[in-house]
Amino acid sequence: MNKKGRAFIVSGPSGAGKSTVLGEVFRRYSNYHFSVSATTRAPRPGERDGVEYFFITQGQFDEMVEKGQFLEHARYAKCSYGTPRGPVEEKLAEGVDVFLDIEIQGARQIKAAMPEAISIFIAPPSLETLEARLRGRATDSEEKIRLRLETARNELAEAVHYDHVVVNDDYKRAAGEILDIINNAL
Numbered sequence: 439m440n441k442k443g444r445a446f447i448v449s450g451p452s453g454a455g456k457s458t459v460l461g462e463v464f465r466r467y468s469n470y471h472f473s474v475s476a477t478t479r480a481p482r483p484g485e486r487d488g489v490e491y492f493f494i495t496q497g498q499f500d501e502m503v504e505k506g507q508f509l510e511h512a513r514y515a516k517c518s519y520g521t522p523r524g525p526v527e528e529k530l531a532e533g534v535d536v537f538l539d540i541e542i543q544g545a546r547q548i549k550a551a552m553p554e555a556i557s558i559f560i561a562p563p564s565l566e567t568l569e570a571r572l573r574g575r576a577t578d579s580e581e582k583i584r585l586r587l588e589t590a591r592n593e594l595a596e597a598v599h600y601d602h603v604v605v606n607d608d609y610k611r612a613a614g615e616i617l618d619i620i621n622n623a624l
């Protein structure tokens with residue numbers, strides 16, 4: 439039988455640099471599948487349906503929940519987010535490593551269902567840096583930025599529950615640290 443793939447959970451406050459760091463990891467590691475989540479939030483400029491997210495309505499989301507089509511799901515910043523179950527299970531069975539960029543409630547659900555999953559928390563060097571990055575990204579309204587910063591304070595306290603904490607000071611260095619984790623994980 440083929441060796442199963444491993445599940446890597448990546449969490450961290452919005453703006454900490456998860457997409458940026460994972461993008462660099464994927465340039466240097468190819469046996470991966472990035473789990474595309476479903477969300478009810480509106481696409482940001484440049485985001486494509488089915489690539490960054492599946493952008494769906496709350497009605498469609500609730501229907502998927504009812505049908506058991508999510509591996510986990512949660513509310514975050516007044517929107518719903520969920521991991522479609524099918525692709526994750528297929529890829530793991532094929533021996534491909536699966537990366538889930540999800541927030542902490544979802545991470546807890548995955549850890550409960552799959553204790554062997556490896557959790558990585560990406561932290562910003564400081565809250566000031568986080569705020570600067572959120573503003574620099576210029577994709578969220580002032581209200582959204584405030585809400586995300588408030589949430590971030592609570593999220594940072596959760597870092598201790600993760601298997602690994604990686605500080606995103608320099609994104610290439612942070613990606614290197616994650617590659618070490620991938621290479622050393624069972």
Ligand code: ADP
Nearest residue numbers: 452453454455456457458571575606607608609
């Ligand atoms: P997340 O996916 O965690 O919400 P992003 O990857 O979108 O965060 O990063 C938020 C912003 O910070 C982006 O504008 C990105 O270019 C910038 N950024 C990410 N990592 C770094 C870094 N190490 N140094 C400086 N800016 C960064």
Ligand code: 5GP
Nearest residue numbers: 452475511512514519520521539540541544
């Ligand atoms: P954003 O709106 O900035 O893309 O994401 C907001 C938060 O939702 C981030 O912390 C991100 O990791 C998380 N997230 C994205 N997809 C999912 C998902 O499928 N499930 C859960 N629980 N969180 C998700």
